[in-house]
Amino acid sequence: MVRFEDLQLFVRTAAxxxxxxxAREVGLLPGQVAAAIKRLERDLDVRLFARSTRSLRLTAEGDQYLPFAREVLDTLREGQDRVRRESTQLHGLLQVSAPSDLGRNLLLxxxxxxxxxxxxxxxRLLISDQVADVFRDPVDVALRYGVFDDASWVALALAPxxxxxxxxxxxxxxxNGRPQTPADIAQHHCLLYSLNGRAHDRWRLGDQTVQVTGPLYSNDADxxxxxxxxxxxxxxxSWLDVHDDIEAGRLEIVxxxxxxxxxxxxxxxxxRKQYSPAVQQLHALLRSHLDPLKQELPPLASDPGLIA
Known part of the structure; x- marks a missing residue:
């Protein structure tokens, strides 16, 4: 009989x-993981991985089996969630991904x-400005900025x-003086960081987009x-990332x-996760903190000709 734990290790090994x-991720020895994979291959009577001294890759059969293994694990987890749904006490593990600024300065x-x-x-909190991969990274929910159009995920609004x-x-x-127009920004030191794997160096203000450069660049937005x-x-x-600094006078809007x-x-x-009690209650708590911040967002200046 196929073991639940062996399926989990197979899916993580494929990722x-x-x-x-x-083994490092789950706290086992590499030999224990390898033994679990061999046991699963024996139970299925099929070879799932092609092994060599330098590489480990899925066989054609392993690649074909992988989506079914994921579906089985998801179904079992959903069943666990439904059994616990009537309880007001949440159990288990919730793995959350968040951008660096938001995770460190607001979310903690x-x-x-x-x-x-x-x-x-x-x-379990994963802090990174890189987009989490739900299959490679052990993530249940992720806080993300921007429009999200992946059909396999659902976006629950927090701060639209x-x-x-x-x-x-x-x-x-x-x-250095205050820039008077977006074009003036090019004469200033602009602080750059990577966003989704590339430098965030095109800044849009109103209907103008400015290509910027700067002497300091980081892979961490914070x-x-x-x-x-x-x-x-x-x-x-993002205003959410700097509103504390603005309120304290450490930064000013330009x-x-x-x-x-x-x-x-x-x-x-x-x-499948949007109806999980943990996800629903986390969403409600985050909204309760974020909704009041909308009132602190500064109104736009009154010149309508400058607002796109």
Whole structure:
């Protein structure tokens, strides 16, 4: 009989491509993972992986079997969720992915509150500006900025009103002056970071898009925010990421009369997960914290000719 744990290890091995990587993730020895795969191959009477001293890859049969294994695991997890749905006490593990700024500066205290409400629930948080892959990364739900159009996931709105703003530290603006038009930004130090694997170097303000360069670049968006607070230049960020700095006077909005790019925040998850009690209650808690922040979003300047 096929074991549930063997199926889990097969799916993770297919995603990570290594017995050692899977062993580190789940706290087993590589030999134990390899033994589980051999046992599954024996139960199925088929070879799932082609092994060599340097590589591990799915066979044609393994590739054909993989989506069925995923579906079986998903069905079993959904059954567990439904059995527990009537209980007010959440159990198990919820794995959450979030962008770097949001995860460090807003999400951590909210997740701590969620854990206090549900002490039997374990949380695993993945902080990264790279888009999480639901099959490769062990993620149940992800907080993501922007429009999401993957048909296999559902986007639950958190902050559809959010937008980007151009900001700089007061002492930077005193030294270098304030840009008066979007074209002036090119004369300033612009703080760049990677977004979805590429440099975020095209900044849209109103109906104008400015190609920017700068002396400082990071693969972590939170580093760009910190550099801006330190007075190293201008940064174009989600308002949610910088609103604490604006409220505290560490950063000021520049060119407020030009509307920044819309950047809605969503909680995204596979369709089967949207009815999970843990996902529904996490979504409700996040909305309870984010909805009041909408009132703090500065209104656009009054010149309608500058707003796209």
């Amino acid at each position: 990570l491509g290594s017995f050692s990587n899977v 205290p909210w997740l701590s509150e969620f854990r206090r409400q549900h002490p039997a629930l374990s949380l 009103w959010n937008r980007r703003v151009l900001v700089g530290a007061p002492h930077y603006l005193e030294r 580093i760009a925010r910190r550099l801006a607070v330190a007075g190293e230049g201008l940064v174009y960020k 060119l407020a009369q030009y509307q920044g790019e819309s950047t809605p925040l969503n909680l995204v998850c596979p369709h």
